[in-house]
Amino acid sequence: MKRIIKTPIDRIALCLSAVCCLTVAEPAWSWNPSKYFQQLNADGISQELQQYDFYELADLCSNAPPLEAVEACSLAVQRQHCHESISIDREENCIILLDNLGAVLEQLGQYQDALTVLNYAAAIRPDDANIWYNLGVVFVELQQYEQAIEAFEEAARLDPSDTQARKQADLLRDLLR
Known part of the structure; x- marks a missing residue:
């Protein structure tokens, strides 16, 4: 049975618990958010956001209130496969998304998580x-x-x-x- 996340707080908790996996990770993958985005599956994202295309998600990532923005950023990063080897054609989008995700996590007081995401972005660019x-x-x-x-x-x-x-x-x- 799939668990349905009903409230924004529940969804943000799932997103943040996935990010937390990075901060306690073994050093070999602590710079690689793959585990975070594997943990964050579609069940944790609102049905409304799942309907959005990449560009709508990227816009929300930049402009939505923090709770919605962290979900939008996370889903956009996942859809863009920014946690995998990044090809040149995806790099610009991924950098913007990761930078925005780091900024949103900072706004939410999730400083270690923000640090992990921003360090990953800085390693790429x-x-x-x-x-x-x-x-x-x-x-x-x-x-x-x-x-x-x-x-x-x-x-x-x-x-x-x-x-x-x-x-x-x-x-x-x-x-x-």
Whole structure:
């Protein structure tokens, strides 16, 4: 018998429990979200979201409230197979989805989960300033200020026009003195 997840809280709990698998994973696959997305099967996603195509899910991932966004991001990542070897034609979509998923998890207070997803995204695309900025935000929430400074500095190095990243790094450096 299939378990039906009825409430948004139940669905988000399933999504987050799947992400938690990453944070206690063996190091060999802790950077690989395959286990997360294998754990998150279609039973955990609302019927309404399952009807959406990839682009609708990607839009929700960016614009929906956090509880709905984490589901949409997770399903879009799964459909795009971002947890598998990423081909060039899928890389851009996957990076955006993983970055958004990390940001949504941070908004939900799931900092370790956000860190895992964002680290995976940074491993795929180390030259993406937005990923590094979001990593900085997560490191601040985890009170890992030295790592936050490094992440903000990397974001500023990759995108010199990002004055916010530079300001965050400088502010943290001043606070640590």
